[in-house]
Amino acid sequence: MKTKGTAVITGAANGLGQAHAVRLAKDGFDIAVADIVEPNETRKLVEAEGKKFFSSIVDVTSEEATKDFAIQVKEEMGIVTALINNAGIYPHALFSELDFKLWKKILDINLDGTFLMSKAFVPQMIENNYGRIVNVASTTFFMNVTHGSAYLASKGGIIGLSRGLASEVGANGITVNVIAPGLTDTKMNRKLAGDEAFESFLQLQAIPKNLQPEDMSATVSFLVSEDSAMITGQTIIVDGGQIRI
Ligand SMILES: NC(=O)c1ccc[n+]([C@@H]2O[C@H](COP(=O)([O-])OP(=O)(O)OC[C@H]3O[C@@H](n4cnc5c(N)ncnc54)[C@H](O)[C@@H]3O)[C@@H](O)[C@H]2O)c1
Incomplete structure (x- = not known):
């Protein structure tokens, strides 16, 4: 397949990011990964699709x-x-247990990280007069949940940043959207949320099937495609029909 250019994915050594890397490689993108751990498994999976892979810590x-x-x-x-x-x-912490250090760490990685990577890559996209940015929120932002003040603040911030940026770069052929995954079966989330949470979510979803990373990647695939050219500043919920906005 002809290359579609390079898709840069942060945190793609594991979980959802890895699934996005594999899906976008199948779609024809070369893949560049930024993570704090070596994405060796992701490299193998992407190269098996015949696509070029680059990563850096x-x-x-x-x-x-x-x-x-x-x-x-x-x-x-x-x-x-x-x-x-x-x-x-997404560490779980009740507000009463949340100290300023943990608050700042969650905001730093989730929100500031999204800002800094956008600052780093938007100039190249403007130069090329084309770009697709997908930021990641969470359905928890729209739900009644405890243990998540800092996390929800970070995800709400990501939605705000995406709306603002979308308004400034639309004329440069760049779209900025947000995917809000529901409870998805990644190794990390299975460990944190536990089997019971996955079981109970089945009752809340219109489609009673636990969400898999590939379900999220399919939406990411659409949002980075040329077919989504007129969608920008939006938050797309992918949760089997639990939350409605
Ligand atoms: N899994 C879910 O159910 C779910 C639901 C809603 C939203 N999300 C969001 O999806 C994203 C991925 O979640 P996941 O479940 O795949 O998590 P994960 O823990 O499996 O993967 C996260 C990746 O990010 C990397 N990372 C962490 N800190 C980093 C940093 N400072 N710089 C660069 N890389 C860093 C980790 O090394 C890891 O590879 C997160 O933004 C999360 O909030 C996940």
């Missing part, structure tokens, strides 16, 4: 590292057509 909270990564990706991979800001953490 990048902490998305570092302005310097994200800027350097954008320069490296341009040199190694050419034109970046898509950016998926997926890296995120």
